[in-house]
Amino acid sequence: DVKVTQSSRYLVKRTGEKVFLECVQDMDHENMFWYRQDPGLGLRLIYFSYDVKMKEKGDIPEGYSVSREKKERFSLILESASTNQTSMYLCASSWDRGLGGANVLTFGAGSRLTVL
């Protein structure tokens, strides 16, 4: 069974702390994504990556950075966590290379971050 695994389901951090959210996929997918999900706002794309060491900003990149040193791993970094970053963070991956087919995303279970 194909999987996207997010290492932490629940985290509680303090304002100003550096936070790492890790995501690993075992499907040899090219693309990986980080979304945040907030009630009433749906999913908003933070960053995505279409290849190792490549990254692209999504709709709300401010306050976040990412790292993709290996194909299977995509990390989301909050350099200095703030209370407005309290949210559910969803990682996803997909195979599509923009060649015209459907781009089906496989999601992890999510990481719920609370910043106090």
Next chain:
Amino acid sequence: GEDVEQSLFLSVREGDSSVINCTYTDSSSTYLYWYKQEPGAGLQLLTYIFSNMDMKQDQRLTVLLNKKDKHLSLRIADTQTGDSAIYFCAESVQGGSYIPTFGRGTSLIVHP
């Protein structure tokens, strides 16, 4: 750019049909997706349809596409309490940005 709209809530009685609606804006060749998110979990793909199709059926699920009105619907027949979840509509444009744009999600509540 793409914009996907859907209503936030739907409440139905167990055994009834549920219809979740979505509108999209892009007029190019488009893939349209339905994902389901159960409480405490990530999203799972239910089905998708290409914009040259009108309908797709898979067991209790029927997807209808009205290209003229850019309207997509997901019908769940014989809705069960286990269908209670958030349903997301999404769109990706063939030949354009392949990154899907998601709607805000419709919370389906099924009453016994």
